[in-house]
Structures are given as structure tokens and as C-alpha cells.
Amino acid sequence: MARYALLKLLYAIPTLLAVLVLVFVLTRIIPGDPAQLILGDQATPEAVAALRAQLGLDKSVALQFLDFLVGVLHGDFGTSIVSGQSVVSLAAGVLPATLELTVASLLVGIVFGVPLGAWSAMRRNRLPDIAVRIGSLVGLSLPAFVFGILLLIVFAVQLGWFPVISPSGEVGILERLRALVLPSITLGILMAAYITRVTRSSMLQVLGEDFIRTARAKGVPWWQVVRRHALRNAIIPVVTVVGLYLGVLIGNSVLTEMVFNRPGLGKLIVGALAQRDYPVLQGLMVLYTLLIILANLVTDLAYGVFNPRVRFA
């Protein structure tokens, strides 16, 4: 197991390098001179040249990349042009909020997706199955900004059960959780819909396998066959899908944070984009990539836990 984990960790390194190159190139090919942008139209050429030198933009592209790489390796993701704060301290302030939202949405996805999918498979082509299938289709088709706003109108504005705008600053844990409900449902419904579909089809396949019949021939009660034999096998493809869509989930969190006006990496990155704060943009992109790589790593490890055939391979 340790060997398997180490191997997966090694595989992450080239991915990360590739992303660093991509992010670096992307920020370099954005038209316009950052120094000019920072100083504005009225700046003298001398001032621009001085700033260029200060930002290291007068060096060769290769050297610039090296600087960037060394910075990242030292945990230095650059400094905001707008606020002068380091990207790391900016991100660290809002990272908990984003992680909180992502994990809560993932839980929503699993808690709703797996049982619904399994139930649907066991009532194949009957009313519950049809209802679940239609429901998951709706879940897949609803964009976060539509579904989130709908939830806000009904449960926050009309019924007043949940806050419309997430409270910022220090609040009690209960208040924090209450503010998390609508955003995590908004973000989690897509995950739930995917998980439902994958669980259903994987469950249908597993229920037809020989070992299900073997378990039944042993006299194991049906619900126990489902839980202990069918579900434990059916969950393996679900883990794969969760891993694949974790990236999508993290990406979608940007939109959800905007809809609910929650502090988070998403709001930070959109703000940076609006203000042309390139170092922040660049740093956050690297950070997002790190998050996604980490998520995939956890998925791979989880896969090993659920599937003994991988563990020993």
C-alpha cells in the first residue's frame, strides 16, 4: 500500500511541471506589458523600464521561468499588484471556506447519489427507478447559477430558513453550517446526479454477477447481499467518477461562490481577473492545479482501499 501511494505521488510530479509551464506561458502571451498596465498610460518610459527590471521582466524568458519555478518551490506564488499582499497569504485567508464548500458538496453528492443509485437499480424500470433517472437528468442539466438562485429565492428569501449572503468574519459553527447548506446543495447536485447514474449502472451490472448468486445460495438475506456484496463492488467505478468530477467540482465552486457571494478562492480569482492582477491569477491557477492533483491522489489511494486487485498490482 505504501509503495502504491509513493508511486502515485511520483506520477503527480510531471503533471505539476506541465501545468506550471502552461500557466507561465499563458500569462506571458496575454497581450500588453504588465509594467505598463500597472503604471498606466501616463508613465514615463524610464519608470516602465525600472518597473520591468524590478519585476524581472527584462530577463530572458527561460530565466523568468526559472525564477517562477524557484519561487513556487519555495512557496512564493508572487505578490498582488493591487494590494501588495503575497498570493499565499491572500489564498490562505479564503482557502478554508473553499475547502469547506467542496467537501460539503462532495458529501452531498455521495450521501444522495449512492443510495439513490442503488435503490434505482434494485427497482429497475419501476416507478422509483424512473423518478430517480429523471431527477438525475434534471440535476445534470441545471447550471449552478440557475439552481443556486432558485434555491436562494425559495429557501432564503421566501422561507428565510437560510441566510441570503454568507456571513463573513468570525461566526459560530452553527451559523457557518447554516450558510453552507444552500451552496453545498447547489454545487453538490451535479456530483449527486453523476454518482446516482454511475451507481445505478454499476449496481445493475454487479447484481447480475455470479458471486451474488453464490452469496444468495449461502442463505445470506437479500438486503445483506446488496450491502455487503453488491454495493462493495459497485462502489469501485463510483470512486473513479468521484475522482474525475472532483476537478469539475472545484472548477464549479468558482461559480457557486459568486452566486452566494461567499468568500473563497473562486471569488478571489474572479476579482483578480477583473483587476488584471496577473500575479494573483497566475498563483491561484497553480494553487487550483495543486488542489486538483491532490484530489486525484486521494482518489487513487481511495481506489486502492476499495479495490484489492489494484492494491497488489
Added chain:
Amino acid sequence: MTDAPVLAVRGLSTQFRIGGAWRAATRNVAFDLFENQTLALVGESGCGKSITCQAILGLLPHGVARVEGSIRYRGRELVGLAEPEMEGIRGSEIAMIFQEPMTALNPVMPVGEQIAEAILVHRKCARAEAKAEAIAFMDRVRIPAAAQRYRDYPHQFSGGMRQRIVIAMAMACKPKVLLADEPTTALDVTIQAQILAELRDLCANFRMSMVFITHSLGVVAAIADAVAVMYAGEIVEMAPVEELFAAPKHPYTQALFRAIPRVDENAEGLQPIPGQVPPITAFGEGCRFAPRCPARMPRCTGPTPRLAGAPGSGHAVACYLHHSETLDAEAAR
């Protein structure tokens, strides 16, 4: 073996819903299984052997399949028995082993736990006790280093070893009846002989009865006390094993024997049976073997011949060629 049968099957008909209509996959199957006896069910693929066994255990899917007739286990009627009671019988009284050892085990559960599960389902006992017993059974079916391999997964075992585990699992509750559905077909010949010896041993030691499904007459000779030959969902001939091998009566049984290759004869002596088993949707009245039968008579397509034999002989056949004998015997009584 003169006592009441452990398992008595009468008029067993298994129907499947195919395209909206109910079609009988087996018709009027009847046999007795006595204590410590091995009955072989023989026949071509698709003749209803496996379905008969799954019907006995109530494993056929509800809604798609229905079972009529009577299956009595030690006097207790199993047809129509409620699911929870059937679960009490499965594994503990009547167990089953399957053809494909590669897929019959749960791939994500350690093999030892799968054996222990069979014990825990039927008996209130500590997990450790079930584990010890599971290891003892793994040992019993000659799995090397059983205790160390308790936590190993199915993919870490060879086909023969997996089949031993499946057998250990079926034996875990010391059932009275074992239904073995072609347990050696997927294995190579040397392993096949080992598994057969293992099963013979277990039957003798636990005074267990066995229904052994196979399409190989060689395997029948090695393991069975009695044989029931099935064709297209019906038993066409039933006899003690020596008698069937000495004097097969039904033209289908005779044809099966002619289709066995022998080393002391030319391959030209090998006679395949022309034609195929009719599909389930084409089962009609009359003898179902008639279209392929070399000794077909006009009456064969009339009413279905019933399985009958001279009283006391234990040799019964469902064929009009032999019905005069049977009728004479009945008249003489």
C-alpha cells in the same frame, strides 16, 4: 438407503416469461435423492439441469421465473416457501457450488471471510469462532497454509484453489444436500480429478447427498450412484449408474454413449447426434427427442411418453420403445 428420501422432487415445472408468454424450461421433473447418495443429472447444454437445481434452492428470479410442482426436503415443502425460511435452508441444509470458480467468489472480500459469512449467517457464534471454523474447512479441502491465506482475495488463487474455496464455503454449515452445478467443467483434467475425489470424500464423511450436474459421462462414472438423463427440460431416463452404463435404453442416452470418443476405436466410430436441442420457445407435445431420434415412430409425436420402468428395477425410461415392457409389468402386478 431404504429410508425416506432426503430430497423428493415431483412434477417440477419451471417456467420463464419470454416475450410476454410463460414458457416451460423444465417439465414434470421427478426424482428422489437418498441419504449419502449421489445423483448425476446429465444432458446437453440448455436441457434444464442448472435451472432444476436453482429451482430447488429458490434462486430463480421472481417475476421472470415461476416454479410449479413439489420439492420436499425431509418432508418439508420448499415450493412456495417464504423467502426468510428459504434463506434458513439455503447454505445450512442445502448448499450449492457453481460451475465458474473464477466468478463465483466476491472479488473484494477476503476468501476466508466469505466462508465465515456462510457460518455466521446460520449460526449465532463469535466472529473468531467462525474464522477458526472457516480455516479448518479451508484446511479440510486442502488449501495450503490455510490460516495465512484467510485474508487473501480470490484473484490471488488459481482456478482449482478457488473451486476448493467455493466447496469449503458450501460445506461450512455441513449441509445435508449439496447441489453441484458442473463444479469441474471449468478446470483442467488433473484438477478435475482432485476436486471429484474431494467431493466424494466429503460426501462420505458427512453422509451428505449430492445432485451432481455434468455433461460428461466420464465424470458420472467417477462419482454417481444414480443417473438421471435430461433432454429439453425433461428426465428421459433414470437408473443406477452401473445399469445405465450397461444397458442404456432411451435412444438419446444411447446416442450420448455413441458420442464419447474412445482410444481403442477409430474416430470414425464417433457418432455425433444430428440436429440440436430445440429452443425453449419451440417445445411442443410428444417426445421432444423425436425429431432427432433414429428410432422415431408415428406415436412419438402424440401424447408425451411418461417416465416409467419395471417396478423394483429402479430403471425408468420415457420412451414408447420400452413402454410395452412397462405395461406388461404393470399388468402382471
